[in-house]
Amino acid sequence: MFKFILNRLLQAIPVLFIIVAMTFFMVRAAPGGPFSQERKVSQQILEKMNEHYGLNDPVYVQFFNYLKHALQGDLGYSYKHEGRTVNEMIAESFPVSLKLGALSLLFAVGVGIPAGVLGAVKKNTFWDYSAMSVALMGICLPTFVVGPLISLIFGLWLGWFNVSGWFESGDVVLPSITLGLAYAAYIARLTRGGMLDVLNQDYIRTARAKGLSPSAIVWKHALKGGLLPVVSFMGPALAGLISGSFVVETIFQIPGLGRHFVNAALSRDYTMVLGTVLFYAVMIIIANLVVDILQVVLNPRLKYE
């Protein structure tokens, strides 16, 4: 177990290095520096600023400087927000995104698993078909269609929620549903498939023969095995949640990291972009590791590979 985790962490190092290197050199290859926009600054000031930010050094020196600081957890200053560090901005906005992501996952799991179980238990009935058709729609409808639509319907026409914003406690509902809908759909399909596999196995027949109640069989015995595909889906799901958060936070004007990233990208705030990408990459790697460990916990037949 320990060796497995260590191994995976070691594998993550080259991945992270390549991500940082690619991002860094892409950013440096961009036409125009961070100060070459809007107001013209005098040559002297420009020199001074380039000097201050170390932009006059050769690129590889800049790269290793950046790497050195990043390893110490220092992602530098934002180019656009004066006097603010990238660390500060991530620390401030990430909890918002985390809350949104957690609530969406909660929604996805809370809706997806029961729907999938229902589909599997009542296989090929009306319930199965309606649950799976709704799931298919959830998969095909992209976030940026669902978001404006439910904001239009429930925010504007029915007036149940605010159209956008992140102030009252009710404001979390529409964004979480928007972000979680596709995952609820995937989870429902995966749960159904996994449960169908498990329900045909011998140990379920044994449980039935022992005279256990159907609900105990489904929820206690079958579900644990039936959820395996869902757990392995969680790793890729996180990466999707992150890019989904760009859209959802933009639609609902939520001050999270996703919106910061998009704004930084649009305004060419290179250090912020670089820092955010690095931060996301680390998050994804950690999440994948956790998912791998969870999979083995749920299914001891898998050996740590």
Place this chain on the structure above:
Amino acid sequence: MVNPCNLNVPEERLPSLPIDLNQVEGGSSLWADAWYRLRKNRFAVISLVVFLGITLFSYVGPFFCPYGFEEMDLATRAQGLSLAHWFGTDGLGRDLLARVMYGGRISIGVGFIATAISLSIGVVYGAISGYAGGKIDSVMMRLVDILYAMPYAIFIILLMVIFGRNIVLLFVALGAVQWLTIARIVRGQVLSLKKQEFVEAAVSLGLSDSRIILRHVIPNVLGVVIVYATLTVPSIMLLEAFLSFLGLGVQPPMASWGVLIKDGAENMTVYPWTLLIPSFFFSLTLFCLNFLGDGLRDALDPRSSKD
């Protein structure tokens, strides 16, 4: 009557096939068979028809439309649906019907061109990797693994930011991130194919490696590739629309469905139809392509299960 397909196709259904099976060689029976299975799948056929209809509407429609997609007319701003403007007009007085058709051209075009790019990279890469085997294979696949771990939506955003938002780059960037899966699939297929006799025969005839790959190996993985391509088109269209929605994809005055949905979402409180109509066309196209892809998978590879 000995028929190459009679294992799966009931005899009485044969006359309805488009090809006379007694005249085709054994090699094409797979396609005739697949076509038969696809036609039996009602959802897939409806999807194909609807998708072709939308494509025709987008590419041919503009010739019959009296308005240009960027033609502004402030006198007819933000009108609802009418006979003059079937889909109404947007806040700048542009005819929404013309814009939806034009946006469809870009969205569908991006989907197909980027898919073609990603397929050519992925198929060649996967075929080389699988055919070469050994060290080369493991290095090439290691690279794919590393690239898989990358948050690619973030990378495309980065690419678009840094190298300007031009549409050619968009094609290439979208195509470049989608080749990983196809490379893996093709490699797996090639690994099993290359152990078969006909490849051995080609080797013993002294054909060059590149010729064997291009002429003998790749045609045999075509079925899988077609299925995957059909499912790649909607995912690339989705990615394009995602970028355009964030303002990082197709730039004005050009428009794609993603741009239209973005504009519509900004103005939905005042003119909701500018959101609803493009969303409808975009979602419908995604639906159709996904159904069609599923149908093709069942048709070309009947052994694979659905989920």
